[in-house]
Amino acid sequence: MVSYLDFEKPVAELQTRIAELRKATSDEMDLDREISDLEVKVQKLLRDTYAHLTPWQKTQVARHPERPHFHDYISGLCEDFIPLAGDRLFGEDEAIIGGLARIDNQRVMIIGQEKGNDTASRIKHNFGMARPEGYRKAIRLMKMADRFGLPVVSLVDTSGAFPGIDAEERGQAEAIARSTETCLSLGVPLISVIVGEGGSGGAIAIAAANRLLMFEHAIYSVISPEGCASILWRDAGKASDAATAMKLTATDLYGLGIVDRIVLEPVGGAHRDPKSAIAALKTALLQELAFLTPMDQDVLRSMRRKKFLDIGG
Amino acid sequence: MSWLEKVRNKIPFIVKRETPDNLWHRCSSCQTMIFNKDYEENLSVCPKCGFHGRIGSRARFDSLFDEGDYSVLPPPVVQEDPLKFRDTKRYADRLKAARLKSGENDALLNAKGLFGGRQTVIGVQDFSFMGGSMGLAVGSAFVAGVKAAIECRSPYIIFTAAGGARMQEGILSLMQMPRTTAAIAALREAGLPYIVVLTDPTTGGVTASYAMLGDIQIAEPGALIGFAGQRVIESTIREKLPEGFQRAEYLLAHGMIDMVVPRFEMRDRLISLMDYLLPVSEPA
Ligand SMILES: [Zn+2]
Numbered sequence: 001m002v003s004y005l006d007f008e009k010p011v012a013e014l015q016t017r018i019a020e021l022r023k024a025t026s027d028e029m030d031l032d033r034e035i036s037d038l039e040v041k042v043q044k045l046l047r048d049t050y051a052h053l054t055p056w057q058k059t060q061v062a063r064h065p066e067r068p069h070f071h072d073y074i075s076g077l078c079e080d081f082i083p084l085a086g087d088r089l090f091g092e093d094e095a096i097i098g099g100l101a102r103i104d105n106q107r108v109m110i111i112g113q114e115k116g117n118d119t120a121s122r123i124k125h126n127f128g129m130a131r132p133e134g135y136r137k138a139i140r141l142m143k144m145a146d147r148f149g150l151p152v153v154s155l156v157d158t159s160g161a162f163p164g165i166d167a168e169e170r171g172q173a174e175a176i177a178r179s180t181e182t183c184l185s186l187g188v189p190l191i192s193v194i195v196g197e198g199g200s201g202g203a204i205a206i207a208a209a210n211r212l213l214m215f216e217h218a219i220y221s222v223i224s225p226e227g228c229a230s231i232l233w234r235d236a237g238k239a240s241d242a243a244t245a246m247k248l249t250a251t252d253l254y255g256l257g258i259v260d261r262i263v264l265e266p267v268g269g270a271h272r273d274p275k276s277a278i279a280a281l282k283t284a285l286l287q288e289l290a291f292l293t294p295m296d297q298d299v300l301r302s303m304r305r306k307k308f309l310d311i312g313g
Numbered sequence: 314m315s316w317l318e319k320v321r322n323k324i325p326f327i328v329k330r331e332t333p334d335n336l337w338h339r340c341s342s343c344q345t346m347i348f349n350k351d352y353e354e355n356l357s358v359c360p361k362c363g364f365h366g367r368i369g370s371r372a373r374f375d376s377l378f379d380e381g382d383y384s385v386l387p388p389p390v391v392q393e394d395p396l397k398f399r400d401t402k403r404y405a406d407r408l409k410a411a412r413l414k415s416g417e418n419d420a421l422l423n424a425k426g427l428f429g430g431r432q433t434v435i436g437v438q439d440f441s442f443m444g445g446s447m448g449l450a451v452g453s454a455f456v457a458g459v460k461a462a463i464e465c466r467s468p469y470i471i472f473t474a475a476g477g478a479r480m481q482e483g484i485l486s487l488m489q490m491p492r493t494t495a496a497i498a499a500l501r502e503a504g505l506p507y508i509v510v511l512t513d514p515t516t517g518g519v520t521a522s523y524a525m526l527g528d529i530q531i532a533e534p535g536a537l538i539g540f541a542g543q544r545v546i547e548s549t550i551r552e553k554l555p556e557g558f559q560r561a562e563y564l565l566a567h568g569m570i571d572m573v574v575p576r577f578e579m580r581d582r583l584i585s586l587m588d589y590l591l592p593v594s595e596p597a
Pocket of ligand 1: 405
């Protein structure tokens, strides 16, 4: 059963009606016609609704608990995945998962935040909010990929780096800065995808990439809409206004030249049909890999650096 | 320094003298009342308790360069208000007000001059300009500072102070994190030292990029330095924060910085460090 977002109420009502009709169907009463009419209606309504999502509605879609997460992408994208654990300095942070993988028989290092799908796994993955160990593991894996000539793919899905005493005392800021620095130093392709939420420094730390892909209904911003609203409007209730003002949607960011490619989602968002969403991403990733893999390491490095040096320059 | 800059430097000084409210400064730590003139001559450090107050870019340059002589690099031209952002006020208006108040273009100013006898480029971020926040202008100034340093084979010394990224520039402010980081890579490749002096406060995206990547990391006493804001942390973990949390001395104890250096000793300490990291200086 899909959980509906506020703005999907009309869709939910239609679905309830369809379920009722299904129950009522018997030998004497053939309601197939009514049901299929309603189903067409649902599709149309979803298409219309999702074609005109406001930035705040997109924020809710991007955070939808049933949206595919890192492990879903791994199982849908990769034939093989060998997770690699630990930062070799302090611990293993499961907010960021990484490892060796094959995508259509191409060897890559894949890294990303995992938010978890239920209470137990959300706690285990700290809701996708990494501590310094997570970023230091990412650094370790990126450097390893660089040494062995493996392209790096990063899947970004985090509300942000974890704001906690332990994270601060072990140098959260330094870990993020070094991770960004490592992204920029790589002589192998780095392709990043904003799959859900791209939350601030915790996102850019693994996304200073050659190519940035973004799902149609994902968001990417310098601060959460709620955070922005509570600071600038002094009212967290203005999150919707803040979401609009910050220009955090894929279309906005493509227009600003930050996102290189938008990956379209199935009607009604990736959570309604994770399989198609993941397949769309796979197609896009393979094209990007084919484009970047033949490039010389100095070209990859200087291209990536120039791309960021030129932002606002 | 040109005569024009000299005059310009004096203006806020004169204006301050004219208003009696500004005659005295109250130390925010020990509450002692200090003559403003004495406080400024003491580099905004409380003579009673040693509390390091915030200090503007030009006062900082004055205290650092040989004979207080330097030239301020022209602020880079950037696209203004790229998102046409508006909260309860227009960002364009907030920017205008900040410029009027400070007389500066934005929060990061670079200056070049002799420093211990060597041409040196120093950048100073001013918290009083929109919380020192990093947008296109700060990012561009940082990149320009690095570029100037590479051109004259000088180190780049940056004094950081910022609440974080400039939210009103949205993603473009976030992109200044990798942008400044890419600039540092160029400085490193040129074999030049990159020195960070963290001043109160340095938090958010600035800390999580160029403020933590120095070859040598110095902090001023008591400076607040961290990634997450204290209120955010408190509301996430619902615990009181430990005494001295995210202060310079705490970072020193946790291995995040090399040293804590009082403002009066900063110039001499930086010069001694340069004497180690740079080729022996030729007479200027
Ligand atoms: Zn005092």
